[in-house]
Amino acid sequence: MAQRQVADRLARIKPSGIRRMFSQAKNIPNIISLGLGEPDFSPPPHVLEEMKEALDKGKTHYTPTTGIPELLDALAKKEKREYGLTYDPNTEIIVTVGGTHAIFLAMQALINPGDEVLIPDPGFVCYEPCVHMASGTPIPIPLFQNDGFSISEEDVISHITTRSRMMVINSPNNPTGAVFSHDDLSNLAKVAKERDLLVISDEVYEKITYDGAQHYSIASFPSMRERTIVVGSFSKTYAMTGFRLGYAYGPKNLIAPLMLAHQFSVACVDGPAQYAALAALNGPQDFVKKMVKEFHRRRRLVYSRLKEIEGFRCGLPGGTFYAFPNITNFDASSERFAEDLVKKAHVITVPGLAFGRHGEGHIRLSYAAAYDKLEEALNRIEKAAKAFQKA
Secondary structure (H helix, E strand, O other), X not given: OOOOOOOHHHHOOOOOHHHHHHHHOOOOOOXXXXXXXXXXXXXXXXXXXXXXXXXXXXXXXXXXXXXXHHHHHHHXXXXXXXXXXXXXXXXXXXXXXXXXXHHHXXXXXXXXXXXXXXXXXXXXXXXXXXXXXXXXXXXXXEOOHHHOOOOOHHHHHHOOOOOEEEEEEEOOOOOOOOOOOHHHHHHHHHHXXXXXXXXXXXXXXXXXXXXXXXXXXXXXXXOOHHHEEEEEEOOOOOOOHHHOOEEEEOOHHHHHHHHHHHHOOOOOOOHHHHHHHHHHHHOOOHHHHHHHHHHXXXXXXXXXXXXXXXXXXXXXXXXXXXXXXXXXHHOOOHHHHHHHHHHHHOEEOEEHHHHOHHHOOEEEEEOOOOHHHHHHHHHHHHHHHHHHHHO
């Protein structure tokens, strides 16, 4: 039998740097994880009750491919209320298996072989693999700490070619915590219109901002709705990571091909989870405010402690629940530094290189962990940092 080979589109993809760190931490006792981007909160009680009720009532069968009508209507109202954007729930919204799945579908549906996709670097770990799986070519756009990790209009323009098809925007940003300003997004919108680029706007952290920072959806800028796929998720806002519920908005001509790819990949999304998501949208939002307030408290702790530890350089993130400190003073690669923290401090972080070439020289710390665990983890990191400096 001829030896089977991996498909070319997968041969170019490396395993997740996040998951690799967890593999290295396996069997290490008393480990503290600052690795995963998962709130340590349980979803609101009324959300859990709604899911239980859906199960009790036998709502366990296939659902419409795009999502249950009630949830699609609620999502349409949300976008109109919060961003002034009008989407037809019948043709311009789709419920997906998490935000990552929405991004995957958009690229499968809209990218042709050889098309170039501009992605932020550092950026969320799924962007580059999703481009490769769509047989496209990822083009990293560098984000720099000295610029607050914002996207430069000039850098975007300098990377555009005749094959450029799409641009991915993520604000609030994973892994840097940056929140793009109105001017930043206005400039990017101008580039997208002038160069006829489609846009995926990854807005899964839309509710997690601090100190008055405001999230803007680029789809709400003039002439951008018709070229933008807006991606959202219930995972971060309502601590519903395990429910795997995301969604995408867009004009009918862009959402229709996503629906086709969706139909033949997962058929439909978990029914009881959709009823839980409906309860999350329609119910009280006190949970979200309380969670973000606690993240704000943890953010201040992480920022203040990292400033005290010799060798780290860290800005104050405007959103998400990540810090992305610079570690170049330690004369170690981000991978070696993160590996040493696992071995010597028993703390899991993520090497910046996992998020792209320009993430090198940084590590990502998630402060979606309990306050006392953060305190202990930072104490351990401080001791390990002193040992690194002596070495």
